[in-house]
Amino acid sequence: MTTDAVNAEFTEAAHTASTIAPTAPFFVVMNAGSGRKQADETRAVLEDELGAARRRFEMCVVDDPRELDAAAREAAEKARADRGVLVGAGGDGTLCTVAQAALAADVPFAVLPRGTFNYFSRDHGIPADLHASTKLLLDARAYPVQVGFVNDRMFIVNASLGLYPKLLEDRETYKQQFGRSRLVALWSAVYTLLRRHRHLHFHIEHEGRTREVRSSTLFVGNNRLQLEQIGMPEARAVEHGLLVAIAPRPVGRLAHLILSLHGAAGRLSDSDHVMSFTFDRITVTRPHASKAKRRRVKIATDGEIAWLDMALEFRVSERPLLLLKPEPAVAEANRS
Incomplete structure (x- = not known):
């Protein structure tokens, strides 16, 4: 297969979305390293937006960054058992740890941007506003996105x-x-x-x-x-x-x-x-x-x-990460 054919196949796959069940629960993992106030704010918005939509969610706030990986893997197993979505709340480093757990468990992944630069969420058109990114959880579809590895x-x-x-x-x-x-x-x-x-x-x-x-x-x-x-x-x-x-x-x-x-x-x-x-x-x-x-x-x-x-x-990675994000045209318009 030629390089152009491979690129075309990859691009087509990247635009193939999966619909999330309207009753799928959300399992949110957040690193509290940036402050307990931010964690409390995130929980309040989740209760406001998801509660109004009668969507179940569980939130795990990790105080010790060394425990983030284990907490993410535990939440990913819950998401797999309940056919739910694993959500990372934080900056790119936190999101990566949670995303790796989602990839390993083969469950959809979603993002609540809470970092300084937020390159990952911005690149995929996910709004930085907490209310907007939380609302996106309710109706976004899951698109395959590329991730990389260095060793494991x-x-x-x-x-x-x-x-x-x-x-x-x-x-x-x-x-x-x-x-x-x-x-x-x-x-x-x-x-x-x-x-x-x-x-x-x-x-x-x-x-x-x-x-x-x-x-x-x-x-x-x-x-x-x-x-x-x-x-x-x-x-x-x-x-x-x-x-x-x-x-x-x-x-x-x-x-x-x-x-x-x-x-x-x-x-x-x-x-x-x-x-x-x-x-x-x-x-x-x-x-x-x-x-x-x-x-x-x-x-x-x-x-x-x-x-x-x-x-x-x-x-x-041979397998893509399934990311909840806006439709391609909207995501492109949101990139900044």
Whole structure:
């Protein structure tokens, strides 16, 4: 089958929706890390909107982020037993954890955006307003959407290694001190980029070929909106069964900052210091690394940090996630 035929098949599948039963219950999982006040507000809106429609729901508020995965899996099992919908309430990191439980249990997934950037929900046209996104639960259909994996860890927006995970760690530290805002995120990124950082040396195996790469970071994108915002021409590839790999070439700290400013201005592809390509599966290894000495590496998936063993396999999931979202034309109009 040709690439164009595969893309056409993938696009057609992405527009095939499943109707949710009008009596299907909702099992909502929320990370309370952003504050108990936000959790109380979310519960009140659920009681208002879903209660008025006489739809049953259960809400699980997780106080300890380390318990989020177990809570999501438990809620997913309830959703499967009751033919219901698993709902994630939070930012992209929380949504990814809950979405992975939904994918494993083969149940529909829905979103109540409660984060700072909300790339996943915005890309799929899900309104940021809590009342509007809750009302959407009542009549939205489930569409298959693409997710990625790095080894056995899922991501819905992006995955990365190298400097980018450090940026995220520093951003979280600053947010704890100065609050959660995009301005705090911007200044923490500038500070991190101006500090000394080392370049990684790794091999990327792709379609039977191996390329040697030196870079401060390897970024893998699965979100059209985010890729468009930084100016990558491959952004629409994620709608056709592919992921996008981005790796800046070795440059100094000031040049790296300028490169980041290009991305913030939506002109990253204008730079000669960026390598990018699309793929459905790649393997990343350390040169000359033996199997007896498997090295662990820090990975960021949707803003959450983890340590994984090399080699790293980035791939498109064989099964899509079934996401409750607006009809395609409405979703496209809502993207922002």
